[in-house]
Amino acid sequence: xxxxxxxxxxxxxxxxxxxxxxxxxxxxxxxxxxxxxxxxxxxxxxxxxxxxxxxxxxxxxxxxxxxxxxxxxxxxxxxxxxxxxxxxxxxxxxxxxxxxxxxxxxxxxxxxxxxxxxxxxxxxxxxxxxxxxxxxxxxxxxxxxxxxxxxxxxxxxxxxxxxxxxxxxxxxxxxxxxxxxxxxxxxxxxxxxxxxxxxxxxxxxxxxxxxxxxxxxxxxxxxxxxxxxxxxxxxxxxxxxxxxxxxxxxxxxxxxxxxxxxxxxxxxxxxxxxxxxxxxxxxxxxxxxxxxxxxxxxxxxxxxxxxxxxxxxxxxxxxxxxxxxxxxxxxxxxxxxxxxxxxxxxxxxxxxxxxxxxxxxxxxxxxxxxxxxxx
Numbered sequence: 001x002x003x004x005x006x007x008x009x010x011x012x013x014x015x016x017x018x019x020x021x022x023x024x025x026x027x028x029x030x031x032x033x034x035x036x037x038x039x040x041x042x043x044x045x046x047x048x049x050x051x052x053x054x055x056x057x058x059x060x061x062x063x064x065x066x067x068x069x070x071x072x073x074x075x076x077x078x079x080x081x082x083x084x085x086x087x088x089x090x091x092x093x094x095x096x097x098x099x100x101x102x103x104x105x106x107x108x109x110x111x112x113x114x115x116x117x118x119x120x121x122x123x124x125x126x127x128x129x130x131x132x133x134x135x136x137x138x139x140x141x142x143x144x145x146x147x148x149x150x151x152x153x154x155x156x157x158x159x160x161x162x163x164x165x166x167x168x169x170x171x172x173x174x175x176x177x178x179x180x181x182x183x184x185x186x187x188x189x190x191x192x193x194x195x196x197x198x199x200x201x202x203x204x205x206x207x208x209x210x211x212x213x214x215x216x217x218x219x220x221x222x223x224x225x226x227x228x229x230x231x232x233x234x235x236x237x238x239x240x241x242x243x244x245x246x247x248x249x250x251x252x253x254x255x256x257x258x259x260x261x262x263x264x265x266x267x268x269x270x271x272x273x274x275x276x277x278x279x280x281x282x283x284x285x286x287x288x289x290x291x292x293x294x295x296x297x298x299x300x301x302x303x304x305x306x307x308x309x310x311x312x313x314x315x316x317x318x319x320x321x322x323x324x325x326x327x328x329x330x331x332x333x334x335x336x337x338x339x340x341x342x343x344x345x346x347x348x349x350x351x352x353x354x355x356x357x358x359x360x361x362x363x364x365x366x367x368x369x370x371x372x373x374x375x
Contacts, residue, residue, distance in 0.1 A: 002083060002084070002107050002110075002111070002150075003084065004147075004150035004151070005080065005083055005146070005150070006080065007076050007077055007080040009146050009150075009156075010076040010077075010079045010080045010083070011072060011073065011076035012136055012146075012158045013136045013137055013142060013146065014051070014072055014075055014076050014079065015032065015072060016135045016136045016137045016141070016160060017050070017051065017054060017136075017137035018034060018047060018051075018072065019032060019034065020135065020137060021046075021047055021050045022034060022039075022043065022047060025043065025046055025047075026043075027347075027348040032161070035070070035071050035072060036048075036066075036069070036070055036071065036072070036075065037070040037071065044067065045067070048063070048066040048067050051066060051075065051079075052066065053090050053102065054089060054090050054091075054137070055079050055082070055083065055086065055089065056086040056087060056088065056089065056090060056104075057078075057079070057082055057086070059085065059086045059087060060082040060085045060086060062078060062081075062082040065078055066078065086107075087104070087106055087107065088104050088105050088106035088107050088108075088109065088110065089104070089105055089110070089142065090102045090103070090104050090105075091103055091105060091138065091139040091142075091225050092225070093225045093226070093293075103139075103225055103226050105139065105228060109228065109256070110142075110143065110147050110228075111147065111151065112245045112256075113143060113147070113228050113229055113243070113245060114143065114147040114148045114150070114151040114152075115151055115244075115245075116229070116243040116244045116245045117143070117144070117148055117221075117229060117232075117243065118148060118151055118152045119244060120219065120232055120243065120244075121148075121171065121194065121196070121219065122152070124194060124216075124217050124219075124234075125169075125192060125194055125216065125217070126169075127149070127152050127154050127169075127171050127194075128154060128167075128168075128169035128170060128171075129149070129154055129155045129156070129157060129167065129169070129170045129171070130144070130145060130148060130149035130152075130154060130155070130156045130157070130170070130171045130173060131156075131157045131159070131164050131166055131170045131171065131172050131173070132144065132145030132156065132157070132158055132159060132164075132172075132173045132174070133159045133160070133162075133163045133164065133172070133173070133174040133178055134160065134173065134174050134175050134178070135160055136158065136160075138225075139225050139228060140175075140198045140199060140221070140223075140229075141173075143228065143229065144173040144196055144198070145158065145173055163178075163182075166189065166190060166193060167190055168190040168191045168192050168193070169191075169192050169193075170190075170193055170194075171193075171194045171195070171196065172193060172194070172195045172196070173195075173196045174195075174196075174197065175197065175198070175199055175290075175291045176197055176199060176200045176201075176202055176206075176288075176290070176291045176321070177290040177291055177321060179195070179197050179202055179206055179210065179218075180202075180203070180206050180320070180321035182210065183205070183206045183209035183210050183213070184209075186209075186213060187213060188213060188214060189213055189214035189215055190214075191214075192216055193214065193215050193216065194215070194216060194217050194218075194219070195210065195215050195217070195218040195219065196218070196219045196221065197218060197219070197220050197221070198220070198221035198222075198223065198229070198291075199288070199291035199292070200288035200290075200291045200292075201220060201236065201279075201288075202218070202220060202236065203236075203320040203321065204236045204237075205320075206320075206321070207235065207236055217234055218234070219232050219233075219234060220232060220233050220234075220236070222240050222279070224266065224293075226263075226266075227254075227263055227265070229243055230242065230243065230246055230254065230265075231243060231246070231277070239272055239276040239277060239278055240276065240277050240278070240279065241275055241276050242254070242275045242276075242277075244257075245257055247274070248271065248274050248275070249262050249263075251269060251271060252264060252265055252268075252269070253265065266282060266284065266286070267279050267280070267281065267282055268280040268281050268282070285297050287316050287323070288323075289316075289323050289324060289325070289352035289353075290321075290351070290352050292350070292352040292353075294325070294352050294353055296314035296315060296316065296325065297314070299314045299325060299353055299355075300312045300313060300314040300327075302345075303327065303329065303342060303345070306338070306341050306342065306345065307332065307341075308331060308332050308333060308337045308338040308340075308341045308342075309329055309330070309331065309332060309338055309341070309342070310330045310331060310332040311329075311330040311364055312327060312328065312329050312330070313327070313328045313364050313372055314326070314327050314355065315328075315374060317356070317357070324352075324354075324355075324356045325352075325353070325354065325355045325356065326355050326356065326357045326358070326359070327342075327355035327357070327358045327359070328358075328359045328360075328361060328364055328365065328375050329342065329358055329359070329360050329361075330360075330361060330362060330363060330364060331360060335360045338360065339358075339360070342358065359375055
């Protein structure tokens with residue numbers, strides 16, 4: 001029962017959640033602070049359902065009251081009052097590798113992970129404040145920007161669209177694309193600033209630039225929506241070290257301490273000992289684009305589902321922070337129809353999933369033995 005989750009926290013998380021869900025529902029960006037009273041009846045019903053699932057209000061019987069209240073302030077107060085009777089939060093995968101799937105993280109799991117992360121970070125330096133520059137409704141954002149500072153009993157400063165002011169002694173939490181941006185801008189940091197990154201490994205060049213600019217350390221967290229944070233490392237050349245609430249079961253499974261359930265990992269690991277490992281690539285075709293896991297084969301299957309597309313191949317293009325997707329399309333009829341259908345379809349997709357270049361042809365390029373090749 002999270003007595004540490006305040007109405008202010010609930011509203012901050014709710015605001016990011018509402019903006020993301022409504023943007024996905026409408027297929028277009030929405031302004032910050034959109035109020036339930038400003039929505040039509042179908043949008044309110046959809047949004048109330050999503051909020052209920054995320055905060056698990058159905059466990060308290062309070063979910064119907066979402067339809068009776070008219071502002072985010074009222075929703076936040078309702079959630080804060082009900083949260084002590086819920087089991088945890090439901091986070092969904094991005095859906096970039098298939099249909100989004102829900103994963104419940106109990107309050108005990110969230111608090112245990114917050115404690116493990118605080119232990120790892122404070123071994124480097126005491127935390128004065130946690131400054132976040134990322135959405136709070138994803139597992140990583142909630143864990144690092146809400147749960148961690150609450151556990152460590154330090155102030156938390158929330159920022160989403162712009163970077164909040166960073167003061168000496170702060171812990172800055174953001175995502176790889178924004179770390180890449182900060183490295184390229186050459187930002188000079190106040191004294192004793194620690195950073196935390198997750199969702200995808202940072203490039204060696206980005207880490208080197210940030211440390212040269214004055215960061216005293218940048219913690220990289222390995223994990224997923226399914227597992228939460230699993231392991232960390234301070235430098236790209238270092239090995240990942242399991243967080244204290246996890247233990248190795250075998251080469252491809254870990255266990256929470258005190259729990260007999262095995263948790264599978266989606267990456268091939270090379271274990272150096274019972275606590276340290278090296279990553280050796282995904283077990284599937286998933287790649288990371290701007291910190292989002294994307295499956296090229298799944299994206300290709302979505303385009304093949306269009307009646308104007310006979311076949312499609314998707315491949316990554318660019319490196320590190322510039323990595324995106326490209327497509328080769330074989331139209332089922334004329335090229336103009338396929339081009340029109342694809343443009344209308346991908347316009348509604350999140351940026352990491354959209355091919356930035358599309359080549360049209362009569363057949364997917366292959367080598368002399370028929371294996372598909374790059375173009």
